[in-house]
Amino acid sequence: MCQLDYDGPSFSAIRTVRARKEYTCGECGLPIVVGESHEYVSGKWDGYFDAFRTCSRCVAARRWLEVVCHGWLYGGVDVDIREHAEEMYGGWPLGIVANAMRNRWKRHDGRLFMVAEIRKLVNLSIKITKAEEKAVA
Numbered sequence: 001m002c003q004l005d006y007d008g009p010s011f012s013a014i015r016t017v018r019a020r021k022e023y024t025c026g027e028c029g030l031p032i033v034v035g036e037s038h039e040y041v042s043g044k045w046d047g048y049f050d051a052f053r054t055c056s057r058c059v060a061a062r063r064w065l066e067v068v069c070h071g072w073l074y075g076g077v078d079v080d081i082r083e084h085a086e087e088m089y090g091g092w093p094l095g096i097v098a099n100a101m102r103n104r105w106k107r108h109d110g111r112l113f114m115v116a117e118i119r120k121l122v123n124l125s126i127k128i129t130k131a132e133e134k135a136v137a
């Protein structure tokens with residue numbers, strides 16, 4: 001279930017930056033347009049230097065893995081969240097987040113999910129998950 005067995009970077013630097021040219025989000029594949037605020041991380045994984053850019057929607061979604069699973073794999077957030085949702089973790093809000101991310105954050109009406117909406121769903125899902133963990137313990 002968890003992808004926690006993956007090694008994290010031996011070092012990394014995370015910065016929030018504005019795009020000076022168009023990039024692609026390493027998680028959802030949506031373009032990060034010029035001027036858009038996003039996360040840039042560079043570091044060394046398994047002895048190799050690498051860098052990832054993550055859009056603010058995916059950063060908001062990734063917080064679920066950060067809080068519940070205490071880690072994530074760059075480029076694997078989509079799959080990880082979907083697997084948790086399919087295993088019925090996180091309640092209905094995580095299901096919505098997983099589907100939305102798979103649709104590259106597009107709603108049925110074609111508009112994109114807003115970061116604030118994703119944050120709200122993630123917070124709700126974390127609450128549900130914690131309550132379930134407490135009930136099991």
Ligand SMILES: [Zn+2]
Pocket residue numbers: 001002003068069084
């Ligand atoms: Zn997990």
Ligand SMILES: [Zn+2]
Pocket residue numbers: 025026027028029030054055056057058059
């Ligand atoms: Zn993204």
